[in-house]
Amino acid sequence: MASPPTIEVLSSTRVHPSTPQSTPTTTRLSIIDASVARFTPCGAIWFFPSPSLLPSSPAPSIAFSPSxxxxxxxxxxxxxxxxxxxxHMIPYVPNLPSRAYTQRxxxxxxHYGSPTDPGVAFVSAHISCTLASALPFHGPRENTTPTRKLYNCDAMLREDVLLPRTPLAGYTSPASHDDVSVAVQVTQFTCGGxxxxxxxxxxxxxxxxxxxxxxxxxxxxAALISNSPLPEIHPVFEPWTLDQRATRDLDETVPDEEVLKAAYALPAHRYDWWASAEGSGFGPGAHAIPEVLREEPATREIAVEGEKMPWGTYDVPAPVSHTLIHYTAAQLDKIGAAASTPGPEDTREVNISRHDALVAQIWTLINRARWPENGDASKAVHANITFGLRTRVSPPLSPSFLGSxxxxxxxxxxxxxxxxxxxxPSIASSIKRTLNVFTPAAIAAQIYAIAHELSPQRLWQAFLGREHMLVTSWAHTGLxxxxxxTGGAPQYVHPIxxxxxxxxQIIEGAPIGPITEGKKWYEDGVDVAIYLEREAMARLVKDERIWL
Incomplete structure (x- = not known):
C-alpha cells in the first residue's frame, strides 16, 4: 500500500480588506441565519490543473502564487x-418585560470595520502528490463503464488535509474573541496544479x-495578474431585509397564534434539541437548555415542544462511505422522463423538474440499500430537502444576497x-407538491415563528440515520x-x-466544453455525492437501477 501524501504548511497568516472601512459597524444577522448556526461550516475545495497545461493561460507562473x-x-x-x-452571539439580558426580536x-x-477584526485565515501549503491522485476519479471504481460513472471516494483527499484546521467563530462565540469566520487554504501539488x-x-x-x-x-x-481594470463586484449584505419578508411586527410580545399554527403545519420536521437528550449520541451538553434561560417563565412553559430526535434509528459512530455518481445530461433526461410518465392522476397536475426526478431516484436507491436494517415495508421514511429562499419570498431577494x-x-x-x-412518478410528485407548499405567505409565517422561538438554534428541520435522507443542492450556483x-475552469469541485x-449533495458537473452564458445547470451532467452507512453503501453501488 502506498504511503499517504504528506502536507507541509508553508505559511499561515490573516488577510484584511485592502481598503478598510472608516467606521466600525455592527450588523445583526437575520433570524434565518441564526437558525442555521449549528450547521457545519459551508465550504468547498476547487481543484485547478497546472496552468502550464493550458495553452491559453496568460500568466502560468503566478496564477496560484500565494502572494x-x-x-x-x-x-x-x-x-x-x-x-x-x-x-458573535448578541449578549442576552434575561427577564426583560419586553424586548425587540433582535434582543431575544x-x-x-x-462587528466589522475595526482595527481588531480577526480577518480571514490564509494558509499556503504543499502536498507530495499530483492533483490527479487527489481526485475521486483516481480511486477504485465499482459498477463503472464509459457511460456509467460511479466512484468510491473513501480514499480521496478531504477537508482535513485541504482546508485549514483553524477553528471558526460560531453561535457560542462571545462578543470578544479572535476567531475568524472564514478560512482559506491554497495547496500546491507536485504537478503544478x-x-x-x-x-x-x-x-x-x-x-x-x-x-x-x-x-x-x-x-x-485574473484582473490583477494581467494588469487589467478591476471588475465591479456588488455582494448584498442586508440580512434585515429577509426578516422584513415576515410582513408582520416581529417585536410583538405575544405572538399571533394563527400565524404560529400556519408555520407549524408546514411539511418540515421540528426536532427539538432540548427535548432529545435520551439516547443521544452527542452527550448531554448538546441538549442542555442554556443556563441564562432556565429561570425564565417562558422556558418552563414552551408553547409547542418539538419532536424528539429518533436516536434509535441513527448509529452515530457507524462507519460511513462516500460515493460519487455522475449522471450525464442524457441520463438525467431519462430519469426525468421516467418520473414524468403518466400514472396516478396527481402526477399530471405538477411540473416535475429534473431536480425533483433526480432527488426521487436517489431516495429510492438509498431506501432499497437500507432495507435489511429497516425491515418493515410500511415504515415511514423521510426525505429532508434543503431549499433556498432568495426567489421564494416576496419581493425576491437579490441573487447576490449574502447569508444563509x-x-x-x-x-x-x-x-x-x-x-x-x-x-x-408518485415520489417525484410528492417532492414537487411539498416544495410548492412553501409559498411567500408560508415563508413569511415561518420567519415569524422562528423569530418567536425561545432559541432559533433549538429546532432542527432534519435528521440522519436509516430512516432519513438530507439533500443539499449546489445546482444553479455556478460552481x-x-x-x-489561467483560462481554464476547475477540474473538479468538492463541496465539503x-x-x-x-x-x-447534488452538484453541477465539471464543464465538458467552454462555459457559455445561459448554459443550463445540468448540461454538463450532474454529480451526486452520497454519504451512507458502509454496509448499505455496499448494496447501493451494486444496484443496477442506479441507471434506470
Whole structure:
C-alpha cells in the first residue's frame, strides 16, 4: 500500500480588506441565519490543473502564487468586510418585560470595520502528490463503464488535509474573541496544479453566497495578474431585509397564534434539541437548555415542544462511505422522463423538474440499500430537502444576497413506495407538491415563528440515520464558473460534507466544453455525492437501477 501524501504548511497568516472601512459597524444577522448556526461550516475545495497545461493561460507562473492570491483576496474582501469581522452571539439580558426580536436569545451579529477584526485565515501549503491522485476519479471504481460513472471516494483527499484546521467563530462565540469566520487554504501539488479550499461559518454564507464569492475573487485575481481594470463586484449584505419578508411586527410580545399554527403545519420536521437528550449520541451538553434561560417563565412553559430526535434509528459512530455518481445530461433526461410518465392522476397536475426526478431516484436507491436494517415495508421514511429562499419570498431577494437564507422541507412516504422504481412518478410528485407548499405567505409565517422561538438554534428541520435522507443542492450556483486567470475552469469541485449517514449533495458537473452564458445547470451532467452507512453503501453501488 502506498504511503499517504504528506502536507507541509508553508505559511499561515490573516488577510484584511485592502481598503478598510472608516467606521466600525455592527450588523445583526437575520433570524434565518441564526437558525442555521449549528450547521457545519459551508465550504468547498476547487481543484485547478497546472496552468502550464493550458495553452491559453496568460500568466502560468503566478496564477496560484500565494502572494498574488493574498493580494487579490484582500482586494475582494473590501467588498466583503463582514466576513473579516467578529461573528458573535448578541449578549442576552434575561427577564426583560419586553424586548425587540433582535434582543431575544440566540441572535447573532457581526462587528466589522475595526482595527481588531480577526480577518480571514490564509494558509499556503504543499502536498507530495499530483492533483490527479487527489481526485475521486483516481480511486477504485465499482459498477463503472464509459457511460456509467460511479466512484468510491473513501480514499480521496478531504477537508482535513485541504482546508485549514483553524477553528471558526460560531453561535457560542462571545462578543470578544479572535476567531475568524472564514478560512482559506491554497495547496500546491507536485504537478503544478492547485487546490483552493474555503470554509465559512454557515450563518454567513450558503452555497450560493460562497460560489458568488469565488467568482468575485477569481475575477479580481485574473484582473490583477494581467494588469487589467478591476471588475465591479456588488455582494448584498442586508440580512434585515429577509426578516422584513415576515410582513408582520416581529417585536410583538405575544405572538399571533394563527400565524404560529400556519408555520407549524408546514411539511418540515421540528426536532427539538432540548427535548432529545435520551439516547443521544452527542452527550448531554448538546441538549442542555442554556443556563441564562432556565429561570425564565417562558422556558418552563414552551408553547409547542418539538419532536424528539429518533436516536434509535441513527448509529452515530457507524462507519460511513462516500460515493460519487455522475449522471450525464442524457441520463438525467431519462430519469426525468421516467418520473414524468403518466400514472396516478396527481402526477399530471405538477411540473416535475429534473431536480425533483433526480432527488426521487436517489431516495429510492438509498431506501432499497437500507432495507435489511429497516425491515418493515410500511415504515415511514423521510426525505429532508434543503431549499433556498432568495426567489421564494416576496419581493425576491437579490441573487447576490449574502447569508444563509434556506429552510428544509420534509417528504414522508412509506418505505414500500419510497423504495420502488416503478413509483418514481408518485415520489417525484410528492417532492414537487411539498416544495410548492412553501409559498411567500408560508415563508413569511415561518420567519415569524422562528423569530418567536425561545432559541432559533433549538429546532432542527432534519435528521440522519436509516430512516432519513438530507439533500443539499449546489445546482444553479455556478460552481465551475471561476477562473483565476489561467483560462481554464476547475477540474473538479468538492463541496465539503461531514461523513454522516444519509447526506446527499447534488452538484453541477465539471464543464465538458467552454462555459457559455445561459448554459443550463445540468448540461454538463450532474454529480451526486452520497454519504451512507458502509454496509448499505455496499448494496447501493451494486444496484443496477442506479441507471434506470
Amino acid at each position: 498574488a492570491l493574498k493580494a487579490s483576496l484582500a482586494h475582494t474582501l473590501t467588498s466583503y468586510p463582514q466576513w473579516t469581522g467578529h461573528l 436569545y440566540g441572535r447573532l451579529g457581526v 492547485a487546490a483552493v479550499g474555503v470554509k465559512i461559518a454557515h450563518c454567513l454564507a450558503d452555497a450560493t453566497a460562497l460560489s458568488q464569492f469565488m467568482r468575485d475573487w477569481s475575477a479580481v485575481h 437564507p434556506l429552510q428544509i422541507a420534509k417528504v414522508t412516504l412509506p418505505w414500500s413506495v419510497a423504495s420502488s422504481s416503478t413509483a418514481l 465551475y464558473t471561476c477562473d483565476f486567470g 460534507m461531514p461523513l454522516v449517514d444519509g447526506c446527499v
